[in-house]
Each structure stands twice: as C-alpha cells, then as structure tokens.
Amino acid sequence: MRKTGCSxxxxxxxxxxxxxxxxxxxxxxxxxxxxxxxxxxxxxxEAKPSRLWYIGFTxxxxxxLFGVYSIYREVTYGIGQWNLNKTIGWGxxxxxxxxxxxxxxxxxxxxxILLLFRQGxxxxxxxxxxxxxxxxxxxxxxxxxxxxxxxxxxxxxLPYPNTRGPLWVNFNSPLLWDVxxxxxxxxxxxxxxxxxxxxxxATVRDRAKTKFRKMFYGVASFGWSGSTKHxxxxxxxxxxxxxxxxxxxxxxxTIVSFDFATSVIPGWHTTIFPPYFVAGAIFSxxxxxxxxxxxxxxVFALHDYITIGHIEAMNKVIxxxxxxxGCAYLTELFIAWYGQNPYEWYAFSQNRANIFSPYGWSYxxxxxxxxxxxxxxxxRKLRRNITVTFFMSIVxxxxxxxxxxxxxxxxxYRDYLPSSWSTYYSPSIYEIGFYLGTxxxxxxCFFLFAKYFPVxxxxxxxxxxxxxxxxxxxxxxxxxxxxxxxFYIEEVAHEH
Amino acid sequence: xxxxxxxxVVACFDDEKVLFPAVKNVxxxxxxxxxxxxxxxxxxxxxxxxxxxxxxxxxxxxYAITGTTTALSFISWVFTNDWPLNIGGKxxxxxxxxxxxxxxxxxxxxxxGMVLTFCYLCNLAPFVKKHVFHPRATDDLFVMAIECTDKxxxxxxxxxxxxxxxxxxxxxxxxTGWWIGRYDREQKLYRD
Numbered sequence: 001m002r003k004t005g006c007s008x009x010x011x012x013x014x015x016x017x018x019x020x021x022x023x024x025x026x027x028x029x030x031x032x033x034x035x036x037x038x039x040x041x042x043x044x045x046e047a048k049p050s051r052l053w054y055i056g057f058t059x060x061x062x063x064x065l066f067g068v069y070s071i072y073r074e075v076t077y078g079i080g081q082w083n084l085n086k087t088i089g090w091g092x093x094x095x096x097x098x099x100x101x102x103x104x105x106x107x108x109x110x111x112x113i114l115l116l117f118r119q120g121x122x123x124x125x126x127x128x129x130x131x132x133x134x135x136x137x138x139x140x141x142x143x144x145x146x147x148x149x150x151x152x153x154x155x156x157x158l159p160y161p162n163t164r165g166p167l168w169v170n171f172n173s174p175l176l177w178d179v180x181x182x183x184x185x186x187x188x189x190x191x192x193x194x195x196x197x198x199x200x201x202a203t204v205r206d207r208a209k210t211k212f213r214k215m216f217y218g219v220a221s222f223g224w225s226g227s228t229k230h231x232x233x234x235x236x237x238x239x240x241x242x243x244x245x246x247x248x249x250x251x252x253x254t255i256v257s258f259d260f261a262t263s264v265i266p267g268w269h270t271t272i273f274p275p276y277f278v279a280g281a282i283f284s285x286x287x288x289x290x291x292x293x294x295x296x297x298x299v300f301a302l303h304d305y306i307t308i309g310h311i312e313a314m315n316k317v318i319x320x321x322x323x324x325x326g327c328a329y330l331t332e333l334f335i336a337w338y339g340q341n342p343y344e345w346y347a348f349s350q351n352r353a354n355i356f357s358p359y360g361w362s363y364x365x366x367x368x369x370x371x372x373x374x375x376x377x378x379x380r381k382l383r384r385n386i387t388v389t390f391f392m393s394i395v396x397x398x399x400x401x402x403x404x405x406x407x408x409x410x411x412x413y414r415d416y417l418p419s420s421w422s423t424y425y426s427p428s429i430y431e432i433g434f435y436l437g438t439x440x441x442x443x444x445c446f447f448l449f450a451k452y453f454p455v456x457x458x459x460x461x462x463x464x465x466x467x468x469x470x471x472x473x474x475x476x477x478x479x480x481x482x483x484x485x486x487f488y489i490e491e492v493a494h495e496h
Numbered sequence: 497x498x499x500x501x502x503x504x505v506v507a508c509f510d511d512e513k514v515l516f517p518a519v520k521n522v523x524x525x526x527x528x529x530x531x532x533x534x535x536x537x538x539x540x541x542x543x544x545x546x547x548x549x550x551x552x553x554x555x556x557x558x559y560a561i562t563g564t565t566t567a568l569s570f571i572s573w574v575f576t577n578d579w580p581l582n583i584g585g586k587x588x589x590x591x592x593x594x595x596x597x598x599x600x601x602x603x604x605x606x607x608x609g610m611v612l613t614f615c616y617l618c619n620l621a622p623f624v625k626k627h628v629f630h631p632r633a634t635d636d637l638f639v640m641a642i643e644c645t646d647k648x649x650x651x652x653x654x655x656x657x658x659x660x661x662x663x664x665x666x667x668x669x670x671x672t673g674w675w676i677g678r679y680d681r682e683q684k685l686y687r688d
Contacts, residue, residue: 168574228534229531251600
C-alpha cells in the first residue's frame, strides 16, 4: 500500500467524514453539477445590473454624500455640531462605532469559527458575510477617527519616533489597544476574505468574454491556476487563518468592551463586559447577515444555495446569543444591586430600569428587542419563515443599537455632580447624517461587491456538493444501509 | 530552463472518482504528472499525487512568535527605558496591560506573513499571468497535465489516459518557466 502521506486509518476516518447522513438537510437544493454551480453564482456578475441594483446603488451613494457633508460640518465647526456636550462626550458616534464593529463579528464567526467546527452550511453564506465584516469595520472605523475632532492629527495614535520629544503613545490605554485591535481585525479579515476569493475570481476570469473582464479578473485573481499544490497550501492557509481569526474576533470586542470596563463610570465598570459584548456582537452580526442574505437570495435568485436550512441555522445562533445577552443584562442588574455600590445601583435602577427616567424607554426597548423577541425562534416554524426572520433581523439590529446607546448615554448623562445633569441629549441632524452616511458607505461597498464579485464561495460549494447536494444525497440512501467497513471498501479504497 | 518549450499531454476528467484511480495508474505506469488542476480542493489528491505536506503553517508559527517578540520587546523598551511614564505610580513594566497589543501583533504578523508566503510560494500576485492548460479547470473539470520527455510516446500516453477515463485529451506545448509551475521535484515515487 501507499507509504507517503497519512496512514490507512486516517484515510478511513476521512472517508467517513465525507459521508453525510440523510437526516441532515441538503446544503444545495436542486439538481446541480459543478458547472451548474458556477453558472448560477457567476451569472449575476456577467449580466447587466438590474434596475433594483441601480436604485439601491443610487440611494446608498446619496446617503454617503450626506454623510460626507455631515463630516464636513463636523470637521469645520467641531464636535459641537453633534450636540455632544459636557457630560455626554460619547453619544451616537461611539454607539454607532460599537454597533458596526459588532455587526462585523458575525462574518468572522461564520468564516472562521464555523470552519473550525466543520459546519458545512457556512459555505453558502461565508463569502457575503466576510464582505459584510470588512465593510462594517470600515464604517466602524470612521467614528473614532472623526470623533477625534482634529482629525488631521489622527496619526498621533501611531507609535513612531516623533518630534514631540520621543514621546510614545500610551500602550497601557484601552483606546490604543482599540487602534491595534481594529486595524489588525480589518487587515486579517481582508486577507482571509481575499485569499478565499482568489479561486473564484479565477473562475470568473476563465469564463470572461470581454477584454475588460479578462483584464480586471486576471489582475484580481493573481494568476490562480487551481494547481493541487496551491490548493493544498490554500487549505492550510485557510485553516490557520481561521485559527488565528477565532481568538482575534473574540479579542476585538473584548478590547472594545475594555474601553468601557476599565473606566470608573457607574454602569461601565463591570467585569462581565467582555463576554457580554462578544455575545452581543455575534447576535447583532447574525441579524445583519440575515437581512443581507434574505435580500441577496431574492435579488440574485440564490434560493438553492442559501436555503431555508441556512436561515434556520443562523436563527438558532440568534436565539442562543440573544439568550446569552439576556442573561448578561440580568446578571449586571443583579450585581449592581448585590454589589451595594450606590452609584452603580443608581445608574441601573434610575438611569436605566426606571421607565419614567429620561432614557428609561431605551432600556426597555433594548430588553424587548434583544431578550424577548428572539425567543420566538424556539419555534421551528418561525425559524424557517423568511418574513418573520427578515422582520426579526431588523428588530434585533435596532435592539442592539439601543444596547450600546443605553450603555453609553445612560451612564454619562448623569455624572457624579447633579448640577450638571441638566441636558437631555438628542443628536443633531449632522450626527444622524453621519450615521446614515455610514449606511450609505456600507451599502455602496456591498452593492459593488455583489455586482463584481461572486457572492457565494463557488469553490467551497463545489467541495461540499457531492456530500450535501440534494441530488447526491438521494443517491446516498443505498449507501446508508451499508455498514461503514463496506462503504469504505467500495467507495473510497480504490481512490488510493 | 526559461525559453525552452515543453510538451504536455493534457487530460480532462469530469469526476473525481475517475480521477483518483487515474492518478494512481499514471504514476504506476511511470509517467510524470506535471500537475492536476482542480476547480476546488479535492481532499486526498495531494497524497494520491505523492506531494509532501505543506509546511506553511510552520512559517505561520514563526511569524507569530516574531510578532509576539516584537511587541513585547518594543513596548517594554519604550516604557522602561526610552520614555518611562509615571502612571499613578504603577510599575513601568506593566505586562498585563501589554497583553492585548502583544496578542494583536502576534496575529497580525502571522496572518500577513503567511499570506505573503503563500503568494510567494504559489507565484500569486496581481498582473501575474500563468499558462492555462484548460479554461474549465476552474469550472468543472479536473485537468491532469503529464509532462512528455524525449522518450515519451505521446500517442501511447493518450491511449493510456483514454483507458483511465479521461473525457478530453489534447497535446499542448508550453514555454517553460515559473508560470507553468514546477512541483515534480517534490513528488515522491510511487511504491506499491
């Protein structure tokens, strides 16, 4: 027998992994072969964009322009344009920052953590989710940058020998940790996403008819050929990048939570923040993935690849993480009381949970959207309902935005000095405009991505097609009756 | 070698179940597989072809510890030596506070280094143009390229591949160079 590579035992185990039980839903519906998969996914790229695409693209471009104007106002006249004031130094801007960063987390979770857990269903959604991550992180990054006020001095955050005496940045500060965390997260996500895209871009290149396409995708695909050795390295690279991204994504929101948790502001100074923020991030991110996927599968007719099974799997994650978030809310409330710190308890009992306090409504809105409403997904019927899922994804995203709003604003609008409690903070049109502008930026990027890049990982779908495709699973029924040993002899042994 | 012309017999297979025994038989018969191009990673094909394991993950580990060392040594030099800041009388060597940045740089170095290494090893970069043996190799065909030497009778090879189940066979000449790839050196001999 063969001497190189892995042992017989190992191959046997691997072959059994290839076999998938009939109980599992197919990941790819319909009668597909490899070519059909390419056709289905690449066709939208080769066709002219639909009217819907133009409308969406124009709206996002307009929103983006409004955002640019809002930023222009802010840069010219200062942070006061945002109605930020003496006690409320962080308002919508940092709320939006944390919200966008949180949304990004689902993409990495799908592409990295689910890869390590060998979840086959990730293949249908990972590409678009990773793109979402990258665009969401770009949007998130805008807020702390423009919040600096004198944005032309943003380079002060970089550790370099400078002319202000050899004074360095403060490596002990969570805000600097954020700089490192967010920029690393962006870089690694981009590399992970793009290295996965290379083979699919090569597929588009090799199908290209026009000269421009040939050139564009030729440059973009880096000359990928599909050589076995390249695939072997590619697999290894993806696995290690997944292994790196997994602790990375947990670290990013942990560090974001440190921005709050290491301070001594009542309502922020809690040790529960890191896991609570990470769970919330995944929760809101999956909601955003649902929103985007439901639109994508409709617009590009990708029902066979983003199946109800995919939607259901993501809804399961939503109900799990939503419940973790709910536990965290109750835990921090309990600890605020149990800890017997009057300031902490005041922040929770009066600033937040008291519905008659100025921002009490936002706390209960958050509770309803994040804790109560996802419980609907315990029902299988509702989990598999597209309309309910779409509606819920919006509700969850509103809820998660309010979570950050509650954490930030209700903790700072009443500080230790009651005489400075006077203001009721509401955002200015330019602060709202900036937020809408990032929506414009996000969808601007996403529309371009959906038009010019394969929104589903073509190669990865092909790799699971014969184990999880509907038409192939039917043929497996016979195989299922055989025992594992027989299966090995007949199906696999000849391969080696 | 650049500038030379090499001849290849290119065989297309449309099913990986046919491809695996074909690879085995071709190697047994003593033909030299230049490469097999596939639209997706076919697990076990690298072993079937006798390629050795990649060690790109080892490179990743080395980059990672480089990142760790860079971060730790740099921050400790800055805060204990170059410009010690008195922050509430806390120790200058504040290791716990440096863990986040150290971790981030570890990941950053490792990821960037690995991707660059990957691109370097596979000759991938923008504007790189490689020889394409068959355009459908990135779509739905498994394309095997067998290198012909002076002694190879390509009619015989073609016949052999026909027997092995190839759906399409052609003879192709390609200018030799890095753009056609070169992995034959690491292919291990088939010993039954």
